Structures are given as C-alpha cells and as structure tokens.
Amino acid sequence: MIFKTTRTLIAAAVLGMTAVAAQAQENPECIAPANPGGGWDFTCRQAGKTMQDLGLIDKTMQVVNLAGGGGGVAYAEVVNKRNDSNDLIVAASSATATRLAQGAYPGNTMDQVRWLASVGADYGVIAVAADSEVNTLPELLDQIKADPTSVSIAGGSAVGGWDHLKVLIAANAYGIDDVRAVKYIAFDGGGEAVTQLLAGSVQAFTGDLSEAKGFVDSGDIKVIAVLAPERLGGAFADFPTAKEQGVDAIGANWRGFYAPGGMSDEAYTAWVEKIGALYASDEWKAVMEANGLAPLDLQGDAFQSFVADSVAQIEGISKEIGIIK
C-alpha cells in the first residue's frame, strides 16, 4: 500500500495540471473500464448516444476508456481520485461483481461506490456446434460426469471469470461434485471462443446470448441451454432453459452503471432517473433487442441490493470451487 501511495503521489505531482483540467469540466462523462470495443465500452457509448438522442443530456457523453486490471484500475481511480464527481458514471457488469467478490480489485469493496441502475442483462448460454451429437444440457453434463477430460469448454473470460463460473454453476446444479475437474479453456473474448467451437478444437461454448446470437441465426451452432429463469421472448423463444431440463442454474451477465461514492444525493437521484428514463424508452428497447439483451429493470436502492446479493452469491461459489479461500 505504501508503495502504491508513493507512486500515486509522484504521479499526481507529474500530472497535477492535467488532472485539474480534467476535473474542471462539467460535461457528462462515462468511464468504460476497458479498451474500446468491449462490452463496457459498448455500454457507455450506446447509453450515451441514446441518452443524447432522447434529450436526457444536453452534451455528448464523453466516453473515457480507462483499461486495466479487469476494471480494477477504473474502480481505484473512481474511489481514490474522482470520489466526489457529480458528472461521472462508470459502466459495470457481472464481471465487476465477480472481481469484487473474488477480491481481484485489491483493497476495494463494492460499498465504496454508489450503484445506479441496470440497463439489461445478457443471459448465459451453453452451446455446441450444429453437427454435435449432443442435443441437451443433461447429455453434455453426463459426458462430463463420466469423463471430465473428454469435453473441453471454451469461454471468453479468464479462469475464474464469469463465463467459467456459469458452467460451474450448471455442473454443480447437476450434481457434479468435483467441479474443478471440468475442463475450461480461456480465450480472448467470446468471439474467439465461438470460432474455436466452429473449428472443432473444443466441444462446447459458454458465453453470453448476445455473443452466440449471430452464429445461431446462421445455423453454425446450437444453444442447448439458456441460463435464464424462464424462456426469453422474441427470437430467443426456441432456446430451452437449463431449468426446464432439470438443471437449476441461472446466470445473467447484467449491465449497468455505478457512480462515485461521494456523489451528492441530488446528482445520484438525477442519474438514476435519467438511466431509468433511458431504460423505459423505445429506443433502448430496440438497442436491447438488437444486441440480445434481456430485461433487467433495477434502479437506485433495488439495484444496490441486487449487486450486493450478486457479490455474495459469487463469493459463495468461488469459495466452493476453491478459487478463493
């Protein structure tokens, strides 16, 4: 910690001028805690664009990409340096909750920021190649039960990440006790993982519905389970849920925003209302539909407690499977 503080001080001295200039602006700002092109970046840009189209904000939302540490750099930045900013929101998702639960943001906890609202959820899917012999989730899980080394499952997150946990939740629910034996192969993003499924390098894919949608439409892969409480509507109505196949597993990658812990109550309420209005708009419904996002309508306190539950749940699973002690 001392090392870090010293470094922060040096850095602050070097960049004093720049930092002051950056904080003096009064424009709405959204931090995407990843490089351009990822889910958080998308959340910021799409929400910013739609809010501006709807007239909820006057100026263009300034999107700042603050990549590093799987969101940890942005989290630390908000907690340590931007704690009382009223103009700032930060994109978050289940990945944020996962890392908070596993202590992967060193020294930070979820109650250091104010959780604003969700803007939708991307339910987890487990899919296999279109020509696979496997047709249902229990068939796949039976194979794993019989011989864990025979099935490789590809996902876009690192080991211990959300894509990995989703499979483990399903395996656990099916009575596979030693979930650590489940063979998970981490790729750089869901797209690469699906490509490897198509290439035949792996037998199954775990990811988000939005990542799988294009490949289901083209007939290249088949979704054997959606980890949603009940069947989704629209184009997704054909996908069976894990629950109806007797595997009681739910995994939603929610997307939402948090704000600095020191944000004033007025600003907090204003942001909650704005994101609520965004969520309720037809424009946002179109965005959700185009991107395979399912409804998840939580604002203010309801969202705060949802995130708290989510962190507690992930902490439980992670302990169970030995990712954290």
Next chain:
Amino acid sequence: METFANLADGFAIALTWQNLALALLGCFLGTIMGALPGLGPSNGVAILIPLAFTLGLGATPSLILLTSVYYGAMYGGRISSILLGIPGDEPAMMTVLDGHPMAKKGMAGEALAISGIASFVGSFFATWGLILLAPQLVKIALLFGPAEYFALFALAFMTLGGVSSTNQAKSAFAAMLGLGLAMIGVDTQTGVPRFTFGEVHLYDGLDFLVAIVGLFALSEVFIFLENRHGGSADGTKLTIGRLTPPMSMVKACTPTMLRTSFLGFLAGVLPGAGASLGSFISYSMEKRLKDKDGTFGTGDPRGVAAPEAGNNAAAGGALVPMLALGVPGSGTTAVLLAVLLSLNITPGPLLFAQNPDVVWGLIAALFIANFMLLAMNIPMVGLFTRVLMIPSRILMPIVAMVSFVGIYGISGSSFDLMVMIGFGVMGWVLRKFDVPLVPIILGTLLGNTMENNLRRAITIDNGDWFTLIDSPLAIALWAIAILGFVLPLLVGARVKAKMHARRDEEGSISD
C-alpha cells in the same frame, strides 16, 4: 458477376459529396494519428467515434469516416518510422529497420514514396481479397486451432534471425526479454496474477504502445540529451533525396510487394495473428528469400516495401473475420466492431446477406480511401521530409511532449507514464549495448498469445504434447519454421561473414 453489381451499388452509396469529404477528412486525420508516436489506428478510430455520433452520421458515412482513419493510420505509421526511427504504431515497427537507414543515407524522399506505394498495393489487393474471398477465407481461419496458432507463432520467432543479423545472441536476448515482459499480468489460463506485485495496473499486462513509445521515442530523447550535454550534438545536415522513387526502384520492389501483400493478407485474416505479425512475417520472409547480398537492414528499398505492403494488406485482411464472423482480428477491428454494434448492425455470418448496403458501401469506401491516401501521400512526401530539417533541439522536446500526451491521452493513467519512462531508460541502456529493440517488442507483442495457445492446445488434449504436431497444417508450419531456422545457418553463414564487418558500425536500431 453478382459481385461486381454489388460493388457498383456500393460505389453508388459511397460516392456522395458528403462521403467523399468524410473520407478525405478521415484519411488526413488518420495519417497524422498514425504518424504520431503513441497514437495508433485503434486509438485513432476510438477518438473519432464521438465525432461520428455527434455529426449524427448514418451507418455507411460513419464507417467511411472510421475506415478512412484506419487505413490512413496504417499509411501514417511509416512516416515517423522512416524519418525518426520511431515507429508511429505497432505494425510500422518493421519499417524502422530499413526505412530509417534509408533516411540516414539521404534517401528519405524515396523511402517515403516507395512505402506509400507499397501501402497502396497492399491495401488494394487486400480489398480485392476481401471482396472476392471473404466467405471462403473464413474457412482458413477455422483451420487454425490453438496448436496451429502456436506453430504459426513459433514460425515467426524462428525467422527472428532475419530481423537482426549483426549479433544473433543479442537479438535472441532481446526476444527473451520481450517474452519475459509478456509474462506480466493475470494469466488467463489459471486466473493467477504473475509479476504484478499487487499492482492493479499490471493485471492486464504491459501495453505495447507504452513499451514502443518508451523504448523508441523516449530513449531517442535520452540519447539526444546525453549528446547535448557532452557537447557532441550531431550537426550533420541530412539530405532528403528525390521526392519520387525512380522507376527502377518501383520495378525492383514490385515482386516484393505482391508476395508480401499475400502474406500480410493471410496473417490479417487469422483472428489470432493480426497486422503486426503480418508485417513481421512479410519482412523476415522477404529477407530470407531475397537478401542475397545482405543489404536488408542497411536501407534496402525492398525492406521498406515488404513490411508496408504486409501491414496494409493485413489491415484489409483483418476486416474479413470481423465482418464475416464478428471476431475482430486486431485492436482496430475490435473498435470498428463496437461501432457496428452501436449502429445496430451485427457483424457475423449473416451480415453479407442482411446488410449488403453496409458491407458494399464499406468496401467501396475502402477503395476510395486507398486511392485518396495514395494521391495525398505522394505529393505530401516533400512536406513530411521537412521534419528532418527541424533541428534536434526543437524536434526532441516535441517528440517527448507528443509521447507523454499521447500515452496519457489513451489510457488516462499516470501509471502508464511511469512505465513508459521505465522503458525509455531501458531502451537507452540497451542501445548502449547495441541490443536491437525490435525483437523486444515482438516478444512482448506475440509472447502472450503464443503462450496461451500452447497451453490451450495442451489442456484440450489433456497434457499430450503430441497434439502440437497432430494436423497436416501444424506439421507444415513446423516444417517451414525449422527450414527457416536451419537453412540460413547452413547457406547464409558464408554470406553473413562477408557482410559482418560492414554492418557493425550501424546503430542498434538498424541492425
């Protein structure tokens, strides 16, 4: 000839005054962003996304603006590589090897012009490849599993000897250093942080741009400071040379450009490889094939044409998996993918069927941007070369400033600035020892992907190492790799001995 009818429709969509103006703006901004050390194509595109949204542009005009920036930046990266020996972005790194020595020899004009032409040839053929072969090429990407990717990266490293020939031990050391640096960060295969010392900024590993700017740009500034202090500033005036390349040079480079366009394009098509690998393989292969009298690395125009054609072709190739699979093959295409998504267009297997107007409008825009860039770059050679006229005491502070502002602008993190300074000091020390810098970046850039693919392959086959030579493609790649490694040792030993004496006096970058 449905393709041509589609392409004509695409041009009909793209050819409006507004779109042409956007393409011009994009090309210009892209070239500048590419040339500035620190700002690469992916940041250039990302920076301009808000502009596209604010202007309220539709899908096609937005894409025209952003792909012009993309292609522009691919062109622009070579400018600072050649003139200053500082790569403007990752893929332009290989251009330093021959481009900068050419500029030192007073052939800056020719180097810029020939590399502009090479860039054009690379992008031109890549765009045709994209049109004619996109659906089929996707199948090539599907042949590459983790084991094949590992073999491909091994091939790249085995041809490393082609990059620096003065002292193989030093370049091997540099590559090892790069591979070591690539270890830093959370290991995705186990979720365990390595060499991060609890510092959250290091969890995602080192940013290549930070490393490049530190190693090349800052170390250049340090060397300058040191020389000034010692009172031995080089007052030598550089001549610029002709502003257009002689026809003989273009002719000599044509086969090179064609070969490397093909190689680069293939590297671009593979989602796990990308433009950096494209220009790297293009250069080292070309050197293996054609460098009979050992002129590569001392300012051979073919050594400039090869990586430039290669990386621009790879830029076009990277659009194939992005459009046809929705899988980005490079950082920049990841950004473009996000733009498409936010415009409610989902790239993927059905894009060509569902949004033909977008796809063909985009392809037409690529052609327009490419011709525009050629037309813009050749006359501007004269303007760019003026940079060489700026005295170092003015230029170097500007380089330092641009480096700091650029890196801070991308990441918004002061930690990255410290890392950059660290790399600057390291670059300065390594230059003193004549250790080549390019292999360090290659190691850092490719090391992670290489390691991950090795471990993926091994895990999938439950720890069986023979999986690495399990497919015909993998065996073929290994065979090329081994040939590329062994042959020069046998054949090249004599030639190299002759060249050795002459080459020793070159600086650490140019070997």
